[in-house]
Amino acid sequence: xxxxxxxxIIRVGIATEPxxxxxxxPADAAAPAHEIAAQLRAVLGxxxxxxxxxxxxxxxxxxxxxxxxxxxxxxxxxxxxxxASPRHxxxxxxxxxxxxxxxxxxxxxxxxxxxxxxxxxxxxxACDGGVFGESYTSLGRIANVIxxxxxxxxxxxxxxxxxxxxxxxxxx
Amino acid sequence: MTExxxxxxxxxxxxVAQRGPLTILRAQVTRAQxxxxxxxxxxxxxxxxxxxxxxxxxxxxHDVVAAAYGLADGLAWLELPLxxxxxxxxxxxxxxxxxxxxxxxxxAAFDLSGLAAEPGAGEPIDARxxxxxxxxxxxxxxxxxxxxGAARCAAPAEDYAFVAVAGDGVHEIAVGPVHAxxxxxxxxxxxxxxxxxxxxxxxxxxxxxxxERRFAGMTxxxxxxxxxxxxxxxxxxxxxxxxxxxxxxxxxxxxxxxxALRAFALExxxxxxxxxxxxxxxxxxxxAFGLAQFSRLREDWLRRNAECCGHRLLMxxxxxxxxxxxxxxxxxxxxxxDLAVLERQVREIEAIYxxxxxxxxRFVGAGAVPAELARRLDLTGMAARASGVGTDLRQxxxxxxxxxxxxxxxxxxxGDVAARVALRFAEVYESLRLLxxxxxxxxxxPVRLHLAADRGPxxxxxxxxxxxxxxxxxxxxxxxxxxxxxxxxxxxxxxQNWPALEHAVIGNIVPDFPLINKSFNLSYxxxxx
Numbered sequence: 001x002x003x004x005x006x007x008x009i010i011r012v013g014i015a016t017e018p019x020x021x022x023x024x025x026p027a028d029a030a031a032p033a034h035e036i037a038a039q040l041r042a043v044l045g046x047x048x049x050x051x052x053x054x055x056x057x058x059x060x061x062x063x064x065x066x067x068x069x070x071x072x073x074x075x076x077x078x079x080x081x082x083x084a085s086p087r088h089x090x091x092x093x094x095x096x097x098x099x100x101x102x103x104x105x106x107x108x109x110x111x112x113x114x115x116x117x118x119x120x121x122x123x124x125x126a127c128d129g130g131v132f133g134e135s136y137t138s139l140g141r142i143a144n145v146i147x148x149x150x151x152x153x154x155x156x157x158x159x160x161x162x163x164x165x166x167x168x169x170x171x172x
Numbered sequence: 173m174t175e176x177x178x179x180x181x182x183x184x185x186x187x188v189a190q191r192g193p194l195t196i197l198r199a200q201v202t203r204a205q206x207x208x209x210x211x212x213x214x215x216x217x218x219x220x221x222x223x224x225x226x227x228x229x230x231x232x233x234h235d236v237v238a239a240a241y242g243l244a245d246g247l248a249w250l251e252l253p254l255x256x257x258x259x260x261x262x263x264x265x266x267x268x269x270x271x272x273x274x275x276x277x278x279x280a281a282f283d284l285s286g287l288a289a290e291p292g293a294g295e296p297i298d299a300r301x302x303x304x305x306x307x308x309x310x311x312x313x314x315x316x317x318x319x320x321g322a323a324r325c326a327a328p329a330e331d332y333a334f335v336a337v338a339g340d341g342v343h344e345i346a347v348g349p350v351h352a353x354x355x356x357x358x359x360x361x362x363x364x365x366x367x368x369x370x371x372x373x374x375x376x377x378x379x380x381x382x383x384e385r386r387f388a389g390m391t392x393x394x395x396x397x398x399x400x401x402x403x404x405x406x407x408x409x410x411x412x413x414x415x416x417x418x419x420x421x422x423x424x425x426x427x428x429x430x431x432a433l434r435a436f437a438l439e440x441x442x443x444x445x446x447x448x449x450x451x452x453x454x455x456x457x458x459x460a461f462g463l464a465q466f467s468r469l470r471e472d473w474l475r476r477n478a479e480c481c482g483h484r485l486l487m488x489x490x491x492x493x494x495x496x497x498x499x500x501x502x503x504x505x506x507x508x509x510d511l512a513v514l515e516r517q518v519r520e521i522e523a524i525y526x527x528x529x530x531x532x533x534r535f536v537g538a539g540a541v542p543a544e545l546a547r548r549l550d551l552t553g554m555a556a557r558a559s560g561v562g563t564d565l566r567q568x569x570x571x572x573x574x575x576x577x578x579x580x581x582x583x584x585x586x587g588d589v590a591a592r593v594a595l596r597f598a599e600v601y602e603s604l605r606l607l608x609x610x611x612x613x614x615x616x617x618p619v620r621l622h623l624a625a626d627r628g629p630x631x632x633x634x635x636x637x638x639x640x641x642x643x644x645x646x647x648x649x650x651x652x653x654x655x656x657x658x659x660x661x662x663x664x665x666x667x668q669n670w671p672a673l674e675h676a677v678i679g680n681i682v683p684d685f686p687l688i689n690k691s692f693n694l695s696y697x698x699x700x701x
Contacts (some may be wrong), residue, residue, distance in 0.1 A: 005461055005524050011501050015468050050386050052354045056379045059695045060485060062405025065354045066448070067474065070467035084352035099700075100307030100324075101378045102357060105349050135322055135382040137307045156404065158484065 016074040018162065019039055047079035048170060049111065051089035055106045055142065056099030056132070060156040061123040065093060068159040080166060086112040091169060093162070094146070097125045097132045098139040110146040118169040120150045128153040175216055182212045187248070190634050192420040193571040195246030198633060203265065206239075206252040210270035213241040213248070219550060220271040221247065221637075222646050222663035223278060224624050227286030227316045228253075231631060231653065235316070237264045237287050240635070240646060240663075244568065247637055249648070254287065260311075263290045265296060273550040273668045274301055284384065303377040303700065306330060314385050315659070337371050338362035345682065349378045355684075356696035360685075362542040367681040372674045379700040387660035388445035392418040392492055392649075393626040396658050399647060400487050400660045403698035408434075408441040409640025410662065411490035413647040416571060416636030418492045421649060422629035428615040430494030431572045436610045437486050437495070439603040439660035442471050442487075442641035446603075447518075449693050453593055454525065456687040457534035469514060480507055494620030508611045511604050522597050535590035539676040539688030542587055549672045553643015553665040555692050558595040559587030565639035577606055592691040601640075627655030642666065642695065664698030 022093050052065055068075055069082065083089055086109045098106060110119070121142040124130040129140035152165035177194060180187050187199035201209065221240040228236055235254045240247055254262035261282070266289035267274040278289035279302035286483070291297040301310070308314065308325040337344075342365055349357035359375040361651045389394055392561060399414035412434055426434070447470040454462020474484040480503040481489050482496070489496055501508070525531055541551060546559035556562025566579040582598030584591045609692065628651040635648045643665025652658035673692050679687055 004527070008465065008520055008524065009461070012465070012468065053242075053350055054356050054379065056381045057356075058401040058404040059356055059408075060401070060487070060694065062354050063404060063448070063485065067467070067471055069354075070471050071464050072468065082354060086350075097380065097381055099379045099381045100656070100701075101305040101380055102349065104329075105357065105378070109350050131401050132381045132383070132386060135323055135385060137380055137382040137385075139573050155401075155487065156485070158478075164374065 015071040016077065017072050019073070019078055030161050036133070047081065048091060048166070049081060049083040049089045050093055051083055051086045051109070052092050052093045053095070053106060053109050055094055055096040055102045055126075055145075056138065057096030057125060059124060061095035063154045064159050065122065065162060067096075068162055070159075073159055073163060075163065086110075087114065089113050089117070091118040091120065091166065092098070093120050093122050093166070094142045094148075095122045096142075097129045097134075098137060098142060098145045100137045103139055103145055105144055106142075118149045119146060120152060120165045120169045121148045121161075122152050122165065123157060124153050124155040127153050130155065173216075174246070176248055179212060179216055179218065179241070179243055179248060179325075181623065183209055185250075188419050191423060192634070194415060194416075194569055194637060196249065196637065197246060198249040198251065198636050201250045201252050203252065206250065207265045208266045209239070209241065209248075209250055210267045213243065214270055215249070215629070218243045218248075220267060220274055221553060221644060222355070222648070222661065222667070223274055223281060224648070224661040224663075225281040225287040225315065226650060226659045226661075227285060235262050235285070235287060235561045236662075237281065238615065238648070239267065240648070242415065242644065245645075247635065249633075249635060261286050261288045261678065263288045265289070266291045266295065268297070269295050271550055272548070273671060276671065277667055279303075282313075284315045285315060299490060300333060301330075303380045305332075305377060307380075314382065332375060334361045334373050334375070336373070339365070341365050342370065348433060358696050362682060362685070364682055367683070369677050369682060369685070371582070372399045372677050372685075374643070374670055374674060376670065376696060377679045377700050379697050381701075383701045384660060384661065387657050392422060392623065392625040392628055392657065394650075395660060396490075396492055397488060399660070399662065400490075402701070403664060404485060404487075405445055405663070406441070406640045406642060406645060406695065406698065407485055408437045408490060408648065409638055409645045411488070412438060413645045414634035414649070414660075414662075415490055415492050416638065417634045417647050417649040418623075418628070418636075419531040420634035421632050421651060422492065422619050422623045424493055425625060426494045426571070427618050427621060429498070429617045430621075431618045432610050432614050433498075434490055434574050434617060436607060437481070438488050438638070439607050439610070440473070440477060441486060443514075443600055443603045443607075444470055444477075445641045445693075446600045447473060448691065450521075450593065450596055450600075452690050453535075453589070453687065454531065455688050457531050459528065459531050459567045462521065462531075464527065464609045465517075465574075469517060473514070476507065476510060479503065491620065493623050494618070496620070497532055504611055504614065512607050515601060515604050518597070518600055525593070531586040532590065534684070534687060535593055536588060538684050539588040539674055539680060539691060540586065540588040541676050543585070545675060546587060546672070549675060550668050551672045552668040553639070554599070554641065555592065555643070555669050555672065557581060558584050558591040560585040565637065565644055569637070570639065573610065576607060579606065589687055589691040627651070630655050642693070643669070662698075664695050666694040666696075666699045669694050670699060
């Protein structure tokens with residue numbers, strides 16, 4: 001049945017949309033995808049590898065990070081991909097308030113990322129502890145545990161906001 | 173006599189009925205009745221839905237261990253008071269010999285509330301901590317001990333005694349808590365020979381963030397936001413269960429239009445999750461086309477949520493008293509028009525999945541939980557239905573508007589990955605049918621009644637119970653003297669199904685684990701709390 005699969009692919013066509021502008025970089029309106037890709041290469045000399053770490057989230061932010069990998073956003077086309085090991089990563093996307101039971105794993109994951117590295121805290125809980133706050137078992141915002149370069153608020157932030165946060169962290 | 177009445181008559185207890193749409197009966201029991209309840213419920217085909225501890229020493233002078241049993245026509249919420257003279261760790265009879273799923277709930281009740289399950293003569297008991305890793309010391313129980321909930325303890329790291337498997341050529345593979353994907357954290361310890369899994373042991377609790385302690389002192393209104401964040405993929409189910417309990421306490425019924433819009437949101441959540449899973453399951457079996465197709469459909473679906481309800485995942489859409497907003501007529505038309513388009517596309521991809529030999533080769537037979545095993549392990553929700561057992565609360569015990577909708581439960585057998593895939597397809601079509609009816613027959617009127625006060629009556633209890641996409645979600649609420657929340661217990665069906673996953677992978681090969689795990693798609697946050 002490969003023809004049926006091919007027919008579906010052709011029917012759907014290309015769903016990818018232009019990438020959102022990153023504030024403050026690239027400076028103004030929506031940059032075409034190829035420009036973002038070129039700028040990424042100018043900064044890093046190659047594509048960007050991201051490792052996601054859930055340090056205690058409710059899974060809402062993970063759902064939106066997954067959405068970022070769908071064809072509408074086509075982040076691989078921009079030179080951004082998720083990798084399986086922190087040792088392969090340039091950047092960490094970290095969600096949640098930091099659950100005390102995850103603090104050691106988060107620190108070790110951060111240490112395993114080769115320098116220079118960037119950290120983007122994704123979601124309201126990652127920025128300020130959110131509804132969970134700080135408690136006997138929650139250490140609150142990510143910056144309480146590892147250095148953070150960019151914070152992306154939202155509960156959860158939409159995929160385009162996460163993408164803007166990634167681009168912003170890379171431009172610093 | 174109804175099943176639940178007969179069950180309570182078996183035990184010879186008198187129960188109080190909760191206000192609201194469902195039969196939820198709460199009763200105080202003696203130690204002997206507590207012991208008798210588990211086999212009596214089992215004999216009537218009942219399920220142990222949840223078990224938790226409550227500290228009522230300040231108000232009534234004792235701790236309480238509570239168990240909720242799901243019977244064919246209602247929920248029986250039994251409470252065993254544990255005398256004030258019980259000391260540091262009051263003991264109660266363990267239910268794990270009758271309901272194996274009680275094991276981890278009892279370990280968690282010890283970690284959080286300090287209540288100790290006592291095994292019967294000759295019964296084994298697992299006394300290892302479950303939610304407590306190294307964040308607080310063994311003698312501290314965050315839901316029982318005098319503490320403002322914010323004080324942090326320094327506790328030494330403790331070794332966790334994983335069960336070791338010995339034998340020629342046996343070795344261990346340790347995975348997690350940080351996994352190789354965008355997924356919640358947990359630890360899996362595989363004992364394998366070659367590629368074959370002899371045993372899997374899960375260790376969870378990594379995202380324990382103190383949700384239940386956090387509820388204490390909140391108003392009924394504030395608690396809704398926290399309940400909606402117990403598990404992000406089930407935010408509608410938790411929101412509804414919480415509000416059902418809060419409304420029972422406050423003495424209000426959501427207006428008919430609000431009830432219909434809640435069911436609309438619950439079915440949209442079900443469809444969104446099934447679309448995501450169907451794509452991910454294709455991908456985990458090496459068919460990236462499936463992920464690309466389904467993730468696009470899911471994105472369209474979530475964008476429509478944002479456009480019509482103001483949030484992609486419908487968080488905080490359900491509020492005490494109703495829903496937060498009324499979508500306009502134009503948006504309701506658009507929502508209705510989407511349904512047929514989506515169904516056509518899903519059917520097209522289902523035909524491709526069905527005809528794909530490589531995909532079916534990975535799906536069929538992988539991670540099988542036969543009906544008999546599913547029954548013995550207390551499997552629940554969607555996973556149980558894929559094994560040909562289990563019920564769907566929407567069909568038997570749904571709040572309005574479900575009794576009028578005539579929910580058809582898909583008949584699937586086998587309990588393997590293929591069955592869980594087939595069930596998801598069937599449930600997507602059924603949810604689309606329900607959504608069509610809900611939108612076509614949407615009652616007129618207000619979508620929200622404002623609660624007279626944001627506090628409940630003092631010292632009152634109520635529960636909410638709903639079939640989320642993963643299975644039955646229970647929220648039990650209890651107010652203190654000031655009418656604020658004293659104790660909120662949130663129960664995720666993952667408690668029942670995580671232990672079953674350990675059985676499902678036995679004899680499978682390690683590379684099939686991600687596929688099998690995804691086919692259950694259990695919540696970490698919902699069980700770690």
